[in-house]
Amino acid sequence: MVAAEVEVRDEGGLAACGAMQVPESERPERANTTLDQRGVVEPARQRKIIHIDMDAFYASVEQRDDPALRGKPVAVGGSGERGVVAAASYEARRFGVRSAMPSVTAKRKCSELIFVKPRFDVYRAVSQQIRAIFAAYTPVVEPLSLDEAYLDVTENLKAMSSATEIAEQIRARIRSETELTASAGVSYNKFLAKMASDERKPDGLFVITPRMGPAFVENLPVGRFHGIGPATRAKMERLGIRNGSDLKAQTLLFLRQQFGKAGLYYYTAARGIDERPVCAGRIRKSIGAETTFNTDIFAFDEAWVVLGPLIAKVWAYCEESSIRGRTVTLKAKYADFQQVTRSRTGEAVIATQAAIEAIVYALLESFFPVSKGIRLLGVTLSSLSAETGGEHQLRLPI
Ligand SMILES: [Mg+2]
Numbered sequence: 001m002v003a004a005e006v007e008v009r010d011e012g013g014l015a016a017c018g019a020m021q022v023p024e025s026e027r028p029e030r031a032n033t034t035l036d037q038r039g040v041v042e043p044a045r046q047r048k049i050i051h052i053d054m055d056a057f058y059a060s061v062e063q064r065d066d067p068a069l070r071g072k073p074v075a076v077g078g079s080g081e082r083g084v085v086a087a088a089s090y091e092a093r094r095f096g097v098r099s100a101m102p103s104v105t106a107k108r109k110c111s112e113l114i115f116v117k118p119r120f121d122v123y124r125a126v127s128q129q130i131r132a133i134f135a136a137y138t139p140v141v142e143p144l145s146l147d148e149a150y151l152d153v154t155e156n157l158k159a160m161s162s163a164t165e166i167a168e169q170i171r172a173r174i175r176s177e178t179e180l181t182a183s184a185g186v187s188y189n190k191f192l193a194k195m196a197s198d199e200r201k202p203d204g205l206f207v208i209t210p211r212m213g214p215a216f217v218e219n220l221p222v223g224r225f226h227g228i229g230p231a232t233r234a235k236m237e238r239l240g241i242r243n244g245s246d247l248k249a250q251t252l253l254f255l256r257q258q259f260g261k262a263g264l265y266y267y268t269a270a271r272g273i274d275e276r277p278v279c280a281g282r283i284r285k286s287i288g289a290e291t292t293f294n295t296d297i298f299a300f301d302e303a304w305v306v307l308g309p310l311i312a313k314v315w316a317y318c319e320e321s322s323i324r325g326r327t328v329t330l331k332a333k334y335a336d337f338q339q340v341t342r343s344r345t346g347e348a349v350i351a352t353q354a355a356i357e358a359i360v361y362a363l364l365e366s367f368f369p370v371s372k373g374i375r376l377l378g379v380t381l382s383s384l385s386a387e388t389g390g391e392h393q394l395r396l397p398i
Helices: 013-017 057-065 103-109 120-135 163-178 190-199 213-218 230-238 244-248 252-259 262-269 300-321 353-365
Strands: 005-010 033-035 041-043 049-054 074-077 085-088 114-116 141-145 148-152 182-187 205-207 284-297 323-334 339-345 374-386
Touching (some): 049 190, 057 085, 163 205, 230 252, 230 284, 252 262, 300 374, 353 374
Parallel strands (some): 182 205
Antiparallel strands (some): 005 284, 033 041, 074 085, 323 339, 323 374
């Protein structure tokens, strides 16, 4: 099994928010230019994007509020049989404990690991505090989760010309107002800003300038690319693609043949190009998590074990955002890439993780026995509404 990635789909999705724009020709050096009315090629406006990411967020909040946890390996999440680590302190990470890891595995890696129950109301309150800080600089903020957001500061409310300076101010304010640290990445697009925020973690800042961008990506191992999970990485490695430079050497046609629609993203990302705008106020349509297996699955029990962490991730997102749903969808992709989905929609919103588990269990039963191996399983929750309200869709930011 490989790590799952939670995916949040938005209303209008890529279209509304600006899909990855492809260079029309295979001449990416032209992609960032526009033709003006006189037919003169002008460089496109250079954007200034910041990615802010709180350091080990849930775990840091717990260590802040309980001095007994400071300096100790802490995992936020359930310690039970089916528990999953939602966040790990840096002390725990030194033992190899990671978020999304089954708690049983985490305990094996670190026997002194202290499990703490998540307090989502507190995390949401801190998230409100940091969003208020962002709002002082720009209205163009796209939250990715409670502790992470993109900011477009090309035009900003302080009329500051340096995005780096803005990022430093934001980090300083977060520290003084929440007693927590954040890392920042500054660059000219979302992809590179996100990569940059990882470079000096924790409590760091890193800038990728337009001059640095292409070389930075060339040296990046493919596993570190945002959007390349362990299964894709393994496939790329089989094809001899180990870093950005190897990826850049492939044609768009080849990448499309090998990776379908994602091929285009890899093609442009390998060139440090990402035209997606920062989108404020998204509408969430669904919350999903899926995982691709290194070896195909044939047995019901095996599939059920794999679904536990996926359901936990979806539920954690519900808790984080105070969003609930009425429809559960189970998706399976077979070894021959045939895809099957089954859903169940209730009258009322699903109130507990156990209720989602029961529905997924019943849906999974309907898939078995299988005549061919399953290579991917996914769980999605839709027909979303705010936890308390009766609205069927919720306007974000959460
Ligand atoms: Mg974080």
